Amino acid sequence: MKLNNGIMSLLPVMLAGSLGCGAPAQAQPATAAPDDTQVDVHQLFATTCGWCHSDGGRAAGKGPQLMDTKRDDEFIRNRIKNGKPGAMPAFGTTFSDAQIDQIIKYIRELKRSEG
Numbered sequence: 684m685k686l687n688n689g690i691m692s693l694l695p696v697m698l699a700g701s702l703g704c705g706a707p708a709q710a711q712p713a714t715a716a717p718d719d720t721q722v723d724v725h726q727l728f729a730t731t732c733g734w735c736h737s738d739g740g741r742a743a744g745k746g747p748q749l750m751d752t753k754r755d756d757e758f759i760r761n762r763i764k765n766g767k768p769g770a771m772p773a774f775g776t777t778f779s780d781a782q783i784d785q786i787i788k789y790i791r792e793l794k795r796s797e798g
């Protein structure tokens with residue numbers, strides 16, 4: 684029985700044939716992830732939160748005023764992530780932790796608008 688020898692001798696030929704026809708792999712250009720970095724938190728707040736937290740969070744609307752809040756960071760993070768059933772939607776899947784950090788910072792820095 685010498686069948687094996689016949690198959691083995693074909694292998695190098697098959698391999699050589701398959702090498703030549705591979706199209707060069709297209710490298711995907713690395714695009715910057717749209718989240719985490721460089722988010723315009725003012726814009727984000729205005730479009731996502733502003734219709735309930737009025738005047739950029741400076742005044743009460745459908746939701747309470749956020750400026751000068753006495754809540755701690757953990758409370759605020761928790762409220763943004765989980766919302767409050769029947770009152771505020773949850774944003775835990777919308778924003779990354781880094782983005783929520785920026786929102787908390789934004790709320791802390793709110794000042795009464797001039798005038």
Ligand code: HEC
Nearest residue numbers: 731732735745746747752754759762763767770771774786
């Ligand atoms: C649909 C209206 C609505 C939207 C949109 C909304 N909120 Fe709220 N939010 C509320 C209401 C109502 C409450 C009060 C919940 C309660 O009774 O404790 C609240 C509470 C909060 C609180 C806690 C305030 C406190 O002192 O108890 C924070 C912080 C907050 N919202 C941040 C945000 C942020 C940030 C966004 C946008 C990402 C947002 N909210 C979007 C309605 C909204």
